[in-house]
Amino acid sequence: MFNISRDFAPPIKIIEPFFIIGSIFYALGVLFLLFLDPSSGHVDLVTVGWAHWFLLGFVMMIIFGAMAQLIPVVVEVGHFSVDLYYIIWPSLLIGTLTMVVGFWWMPYVLAYGGLLVLVAMVTFLFETFLTLKKAERITLTVKSVLWANIFLTVAIVIGFLMALAIGEGVVLDVSKWLGAHAVLVLGGFVTLTIMGLSLILLPMFGLSHGFDEMPITRAYQLMVGAVIAYVAGTVIDWSWVRWIALVVAFVSVSFYGYQIWIIYQTRARKAHDIYARTMYVGYGSLAVALVLGIVTLFVSSEQVILSAAWFLILGFFSYLINGHLYKIVPFLVWFERYSPLVGKQKVPMLNEMLPERKAEWQFWFTSTGLVVGGIGLLFGSSSLFHGGVTLMVVGAGFMLSSVLSMLSYGKELNISRTENNV
């Protein structure tokens, strides 16, 4: 009889599809980069289609799956209804595929794809808001997750209206709202979510304690203010407000970087394992993206914009996500398959469940490709860009294989929660 409450960890069958689909989207998304022309602008529909493939199919898919496990952990309450996640991944999957088809080939299906993505996100928001409502301790993490989801709500409404404008001819100045949509998603949702969660996860994995939280508090306040100001600047159409908002966002990210440095300085666990090294490259990429982003405030260069986006999305976002997959996936598998055996037989430690060689190959191929591809974008060299992407494709293959290996670890045990009467 295994009668413990497992409120804080949903069953793996709910989360597994998010991680498998997200990893496939990551691998194919990197592969598709081989066919992109680095000289095309960031508002080119082919680029925009790729951005939606990568951000919805990989970044959002993995974040949503991870949130199924992380939200109860960070807010210290159980889910309102974790079963709603069964609706999220199919809607997001079909919606993303339809949207990308719309961007690349058939603009008239864009709105249908947008509608399905909207369903996925509204379901996620509904579940998340009702879970947050149960939180008893309103920590900075809870507040940042709350704001992140408010911004996501606004972002998806604007995104859906833009999809209607492109596909159905609804009157809306897409070029005017594209910036607000990007700032709401990348700054408002993804960055704020990462800020909030890293305040919990980095100290937890690094065993850091007693550090000053002032920088992350400032980072959170400034990012919320920056996103609100940018959207307001779009509504009233004052470009200088948007410019100041971007400056504030960059200051916010600088405070966040300083907080991460403090956390790493105070960590007790000094191991430079695959997780730690992936985080180093992720935060290094953030620093590069930040510098390039500041340059774009003063220099109008498509190459600088694209290379800043490269280090932000393929570097910072992707590395933080992939790095945490090396922690979250083994934990979920261990929790599902081995925790019922604790005290009855020897169970593996989490680090023993990592496919170390594959993870090493993934890290080195991807990291080399990231640097080479980024330099190629910055200096307008198509061959360097495609060379870097080729290395990243190999790395992405190892990443996908690593995720599948971790998910299948101990599958032969055939232990399920139902059998354990949970």
Added chain:
Amino acid sequence: MCNITKEQVLDSISTVIDPEVGFNMVELGLIYGVEIDDDCNAKVTMTLSTRACPLHQMLEQWVREAAERTEGINTATIEIVWEPAWNVTMAADNVKQALGAM
């Protein structure tokens, strides 16, 4: 009068290992105290390395079950406290050394 010692209970609890860091709860310094009453009921005061520990409920159950496996102990109750907050200086030297904190 109960003859079971606190050390015997701690020995039992030291079989509970945190799967993330690979050390047992006692050497990590997460067990703050053990009291045993005259009827051989144990009360274990413990903490976790973080409030957001996803194994919160399970570790609590494993420690209780381990304490109850001590020969002669009737029941064990667990109290989780957050003050004083755990930090690595509370861990045993072998843990600090292995983590690189020494």
